[in-house]
Amino acid sequence: MIQFENVTKTYKGSTVALRNCSVDIDKGEFVFLVGPSGSGKTTFIRLLLREELPDSGRIWEAGREIGKLPKWRIPYLRRNIGCVFQDFRLLPTKSVFENVAFALEVIGRPKHVINTQVPQVLDLVGLSKKRDNLPGELSGGEQQRVAIARAFVNRPLILLADEPTGNLDPTTSLGIMRLLDRINRTGTTVVIATHDAGMVDQMRRRVIELDRGVLVRDQARGVYGLDGSVSAAGAGSPTGLPIETSTNNEPDGPMAAEA
Amino acid sequence: MAVSVGYVSREATSNLWRNRMMTVAAVLTVAVSLALVGSALLLKQGAAHATERWQQGVNVVVFVNAGASHSQFSSVGRQLHQLPYVKSCVARSQAWDYAEARSIEPAEVFQALTPAITPSSWRCALNQPSEAALIVQQFAGKPGVEHVASPSAQIRTMETVIHVLQWAFLAVAAVLLLSASVLILNTIRMAIFARRREVSVMKLVGATNWFIRLPFMAEGLVQGLLGSLVAVLVVLGLYFGFLDQTKTAANQSSLIVQMSLGATEVTVTCIVVLVVGVLAGVIGSALAVRRFLDV
Ligand SMILES: Nc1ncnc2c1ncn2[C@@H]1O[C@H](COP(=O)(O)OP(=O)(O)OP(=O)(O)O)[C@@H](O)[C@H]1O
Ligand SMILES: [Mg+2]
Numbered sequence: 001m002i003q004f005e006n007v008t009k010t011y012k013g014s015t016v017a018l019r020n021c022s023v024d025i026d027k028g029e030f031v032f033l034v035g036p037s038g039s040g041k042t043t044f045i046r047l048l049l050r051e052e053l054p055d056s057g058r059i060w061e062a063g064r065e066i067g068k069l070p071k072w073r074i075p076y077l078r079r080n081i082g083c084v085f086q087d088f089r090l091l092p093t094k095s096v097f098e099n100v101a102f103a104l105e106v107i108g109r110p111k112h113v114i115n116t117q118v119p120q121v122l123d124l125v126g127l128s129k130k131r132d133n134l135p136g137e138l139s140g141g142e143q144q145r146v147a148i149a150r151a152f153v154n155r156p157l158i159l160l161a162d163e164p165t166g167n168l169d170p171t172t173s174l175g176i177m178r179l180l181d182r183i184n185r186t187g188t189t190v191v192i193a194t195h196d197a198g199m200v201d202q203m204r205r206r207v208i209e210l211d212r213g214v215l216v217r218d219q220a221r222g223v224y225g226l227d228g229s230v231s232a233a234g235a236g237s238p239t240g241l242p243i244e245t246s247t248n249n250e251p252d253g254p255m256a257a258e259a
Numbered sequence: 260m261a262v263s264v265g266y267v268s269r270e271a272t273s274n275l276w277r278n279r280m281m282t283v284a285a286v287l288t289v290a291v292s293l294a295l296v297g298s299a300l301l302l303k304q305g306a307a308h309a310t311e312r313w314q315q316g317v318n319v320v321v322f323v324n325a326g327a328s329h330s331q332f333s334s335v336g337r338q339l340h341q342l343p344y345v346k347s348c349v350a351r352s353q354a355w356d357y358a359e360a361r362s363i364e365p366a367e368v369f370q371a372l373t374p375a376i377t378p379s380s381w382r383c384a385l386n387q388p389s390e391a392a393l394i395v396q397q398f399a400g401k402p403g404v405e406h407v408a409s410p411s412a413q414i415r416t417m418e419t420v421i422h423v424l425q426w427a428f429l430a431v432a433a434v435l436l437l438s439a440s441v442l443i444l445n446t447i448r449m450a451i452f453a454r455r456r457e458v459s460v461m462k463l464v465g466a467t468n469w470f471i472r473l474p475f476m477a478e479g480l481v482q483g484l485l486g487s488l489v490a491v492l493v494v495l496g497l498y499f500g501f502l503d504q505t506k507t508a509a510n511q512s513s514l515i516v517q518m519s520l521g522a523t524e525v526t527v528t529c530i531v532v533l534v535v536g537v538l539a540g541v542i543g544s545a546l547a548v549r550r551f552l553d554v
Binding site for chain 1: 263266456457459460461462463464465466467468470471
């Protein structure tokens with residue numbers, strides 16, 4: 001579903017954000033992208049959205065090499081990708097329903113499609129009762145659910161999330177992760193860039209770690225940090241659930257996928 | 260994917276309303292500049308008409324002395340023919356001039372004339388009536404020439420005034436049109452800024468570039484169109500107020516009557532005004548979209 005082949009991305013000012021990065025993510029996988037600040041996680045996501053082009057290397061998404069995509073095809077690529085951010089990016093003057101419907105309206109979906117799909121997805125994220133509220137009247141967790149509903153309403157093949165729980169408390173974060181997990185179970189490939197060590201440790205899904213732009217770890221059923229840092233993260237685990245120390249720290253092959 | 264007309268007009272209208280002060284300023288500037296363009300066009304066409312009428316009616320007439328010899332008469336004719344700005348030149352006999360004098364001169368003047376003392380003449384059509392002065396200069400006082408009759412200085416002054424006025428109008432109109440485009444560009448820029456959140460979401464969820472651009476383009480187009488509609492009203496007001504052919508009966512000799520225009524000319528003027536207004540709007544908004552809307 002997603003394939004990076006020796007991708008290098010340098011920003012002007014000669015910051016190397018990704019260095020010779022190769023990775024394979026299959027359809028239906030659930031992947032955490034971790035690493036310290038500035039390690040290139042957001043860059044990874046921006047490349048997938050084709051907001052940036054790599055300096056060298058190639059990227060495939062849904063069977064297409066996106067570097068070769070002509071400019072006018074980019075919107076059609078993005079219709080297959082949902083994306084949520086730390087700051088939600090909702091439209092403050094539109095209601096919950098309108099915010100989600102907007103995503104379908106602006107890609108020309110007819111009214112009857114909007115009127116069936118939006119309630120469905122609001123039901124999925126558990127916000128049917130708040131459909132007429134404005135984002136300002138919702139808690140952070142609820143706002144992020146609206147953002148997820150908007151990203152998912154067009155049934156994308158891939159859902160990207162850049163620190164989706166960065167602004168949320170641990171309990172709310174867990175709810176958001178469960179929601180993303182549920183979406184993943186519908187067959188959608190989910191990639192989450194995060195600093196949330198407790199969450200990563202708890203979910204035990206594939207972890208890809210970047211450090212200063214270099215892919216340093218790719219591990220199935222991984223944890224946030226290795227060894228010492230695991231227990232450190234575990235000690236601070238906000239959910240209070242016991243953290244098992246991973247017995248398998250060897251990076252798995254790129255084809256490794258959570259069953 | 261088709262961009263729905265309903266969507267585009269809804270978005271454009273709400274943008275226009277949000278920035279209504281700027282919109283009014285832009286529309287008024289378009290209106291004033293295009294009213295000037297329209298007036299200049301009317302003036303130009305009116306002047307062309309008037310000139311045409313003068314040219315038909317008033318040629319330069321070089322009267323040759325009644326007593327001049329035949330060779331003197333034809334030498335004056337040859338010299339006239341050689342002038343580059345003389346279109347054509349026809350000789351009139353004494354008898355012809357006598358007959359003409361009888362029909363146009365008051366009785367006292369005509370009674371003093373006999374065919375024998377009526378001078379014969381050369382009647383010249385000119386490329387431009389303003390060149391009549393040159394002929395007067397060159398031929399008045401030449402041997403054998405009695406008198407050179409030309410369109411009055413007043414008419415020539417009038418023509419110069421109209422000419423200057425017309426260019427002044429067009430120059431002012433050009434400057435105003437430029438500022439109108441800049442104003443439109445600025446309103447669109449503000450609209451884009453006001454909608455930057457929507458625009459970023461649209462890009463994120465995969466709205467096509469034209470879907471994002473069109474409401475802003477339509478907004479510029481509407482501003483240009485509204486302005487030019489006001490200008491069209493001004494042009495029509497001028498036409499029905501002053502230059503309408505149906506009023507010619509009132510005062511046959513007035514300049515206004517000589518400038519009178521037909522309905523086709525006014526229609527063409529209105530169409531030009533509309534097209535220029537729409538172009539100003541579209542160009543202004545296209546520049547804003549290119550410059551400020553990163554899609
Ligand atoms: N638009 C940009 N122009 C220039 N440099 C950039 C740009 N975006 C990111 N960078 C640089 O690229 C590197 C990687 O940035 P990136 O945003 O991908 O990191 P990140 O892993 O998402 O960090 P964080 O966890 O803090 O969000 C950083 O050194 C950053 O300064
Ligand atoms: Mg980041």
